Structures are given as C-alpha cells and as structure tokens.
Amino acid sequence: MIEVVHLSKNFKNQLVLEDVSCRFERGQTNLIIGQSGSGKTVLLKCIVGLLTPTEGDVVYDDTIFTRANFQEKKKIRRQIGMLFQGGALFDSSTVEENVRYPLDMFTEMTEEEKKERVNYCLKRVNIVNSNHLFPSELSGGMKKRVAIARAIVLNPKYLLCDEPNSGLDPQTAIVIDNLIKEITEEFNTTTIVNTHDMNSVMGIGKKVVFIFNGRKEWEGSNKDIFQSDNQALNQFVFANRLAREFKTPEK
C-alpha cells in the first residue's frame, strides 16, 4: 500500500501539485490520469523521493517515507521498481547487463544465479535471444519490456510506471499494459501507473485518480468513470473517446 497525504509541490513560484491525497492498494493496478502537464510525473517523482514535496507525506505500508531517515529510505528504495517514460536503460550496457545491474549492485548471488534470474525476468516480458543487444538496437516496445524486466528483477514490493505506453503503437501499448497488470497480480505488488491513455484506463484501471491542474479532481474505478458528472473528467474522457471514434492516431 502506498498513501499520499496532503501533498503539495512548488517549483519556485509555480504551484504544480496542491493538497493531493490518495491511497493505492496492493495487488492491483492503480492509475494516475490527466492531460500532459497536469503534474503526474511530478507526483510520481514525489512518491519515490526523486523530488521532495513542499508539504505533505508519502507512506509506504508502515513507513512514513518523507520523514524516514537515510537507512530506512534506502531500504524502501530497494523494494521499488520504477519504469521511466523513455525506459531509461543504460546506453552503454547490453540488455542482459541492464537487467543484471541491480543484482550486481545489491545481491551476493553467484554468476549462475544471476544469469538464471535475468533470463527468467527477460522471458517473463517475452524478450528472448536479445541478451547481447544494446538499447539503441531495440524497438520502443522492446525497450519498455527490458525496462520492466529490470524493474522487477529484485522482486519489488512496489512498481511505479511513468507513461509506460507513451510513444508506442496502440497494439504494443495494450501488450505493455497487460504485462504490467499480470506482473502486479503475480508478484502482488503495489502498482501505480501514470497515463493519459483512455485505452489503459479501460483496460487495467482498477483504481483511477484523475489529476487536473495539480489537484485531485476525481477518483474511482474505470467502471464508474462514465457515470461521473465531473466536468473536467468528462472533458478528458470525451476527448479521448472522440479521438478513438474517429479512428485517428492519438499522436
């Protein structure tokens, strides 16, 4: 479980997040949705501690992360797997080295064990026979999948994804979404996914938090999203559905 409590974030004079509170349960895919620039990435970075909130707290199960000391923070960080918008694979390392990196850095496994674990994770995301390729040789969808493999290699309790299917074609996007959902259920992780894609909302949005201009405007599940009479939310949903109905590509 991850909980955000009255969280605000300013950059100099610009208020990006204002008094956001929400709770993300374990074993299900929690979505943060909103249009570009609404503050989703900033919220996610506050949650993992890459940014320090101006006000408010972030709670990981029984630890208040924002008030934890260095050692406690480190312990929690080791349990977080994060998938960045562009994948953030290390350019100078191969697929295998990328996935293996957290094992090298944080475990005392033998070479054999590492190899086995790496191959298991790569297979789990359907990457085979690509161990020696470099990130520049991979397609967008493959990069994302390798990044997922790297994020789960240490068996994380928390899985955070920033726009996992931005820049992907709709079909590949669905594959990635489903992969995230399956992994969440299989490993029982607390998963948070940032997205502006209504397809993802309908596909995997067990719990949805809608951010609008830095405030939490609405929350619920993808089942009640069409019943809402929230104007900003309807605009967001409608804009996306319109696009789909006219069958124009989203990007």
Next chain:
Amino acid sequence: MFRLLSHIGNYFILLGRTFAPPEKRRIYYRQFIRELNNIGINSLGIVVIISAFMGAVITLQTAYNTENPFLPKYLIGLGCRDSLILEFSSTMVALILAGKVGSNIASELGTMRVTEQIDALEIMGVNSASYLIMPKILAAVVFNPFLTIISIIIGIIGGYLAVIFTHVISPADFIVGIQYAFIPYYIVYALVKTIVFAFLITTISAYQGYTVKGGALEVGVASTRAVVFSSINILLFNVILTQLMLS
C-alpha cells in the same frame, strides 16, 4: 556574480557526494577500468600526434630565432626539452584533453540525466554521483601523468627528427642539449600540474553534465561549457601552481 557563487557551491556539494565510500568495490573497479580505457587509452593517439609535431616545431623555432653565434648550439635541444616539460606536455596537453575528454564526459552524463538514467540509478538506491563520476576522476588522475611522460618523450623524439631532416644543428648537439643541466624537479612540477588539471577537467565537466536540465539542446550547451570552464581553470591554476612551485 551570485550565479557564479552558487555554481561553485553546487560544484563542491556534488564533489562531496562523489567522494562517498563505494557501495560495491568490485563494480566500481569495473567502472574504473572502463574509464581508464575511455579517458586514458583513447587519448593516447591524439597526445602522441600533437606532441611529435610540437616537439619538432619548438626545436625549429628555437633554432631559427637564435642566430647569435656566441650561443652554444646545444641550447636548442635544452630549449626543446624544457619547453615540453614545463609547459607543453602538461598545460597544452591538458587543454587539448579538456576539449576531448571534457566534452565527452559532459555529454555522456548530460544524456544520462535527460533520459532519466541517473534517476533510475537513484531509485535503485545507488549513489549516482559517486558511481558515475568517481571512476572518471580516478582514471584521469592515474592515467594522465603517463600521458604527460609519453608526451615529453615523443616531443623530444619529434624535435630530434626535425633536427635530422633539416640539419639546423647537428644531431649530436641536440643530444647534448637534451641532457644538459637537467632539473628533475621540473618533472615533479609537470606531474603535479597534470594531476591537478586532470582533476579539474573531470570534475568540472562532470558537474556540467550531471546538472543538465532539459533535453538534447541543453546537453550540447553543457558540453561546450565543460570545455570552456575546464580550459579557463587550467589556465588559472597554471599560473597559481607555477607561482607556488617555481618562485
């Protein structure tokens, strides 16, 4: 002025984070070897080429500018040797490395920053500053003295070849010159300068790259700034070290 001070402050904060004890020695060692190759071995070619030509040019210029018949000819060899040791192989080579290594470091770290690779390291709980920057500093500080020594040797060989091909003086005079009144302390002075310059190039360029905000355009800007600020600092510390060590 305020911006300059805040940059200097942030530079030292980054240095503080960089010199934290390594979390896994074996991995840092692997990085160190990689950087030794990137920063050191890969600079060997350019240093050799430039040093050979500069040695030749220094010799010829000294020869053509000392027409006075009362000056012994071997002074030309001595001039070549001491210019190389005192100034060329330490400072000039450092300036050239600032261009090559500095821009390389800044663009590598800058790209890692804007593509969130540095964030990815931080999330995993890795001290990214230490992991990425320390091996580069160590590699340059360890390897650049060798480059300087190699540069001196190649420079003298270049001068000798120039003498052989142009006959400005006899090769024997040149050989006498390069052995005449040799002051070993000059080598110490050159190596101290080299080590300080290596530290300046790697840390300033790393700072520029590590703190990039934005996208590809800003990475380019950072890489230019890395070269400019490294060069200015090399020149500044050249004066300071010379005053401290030779006065």
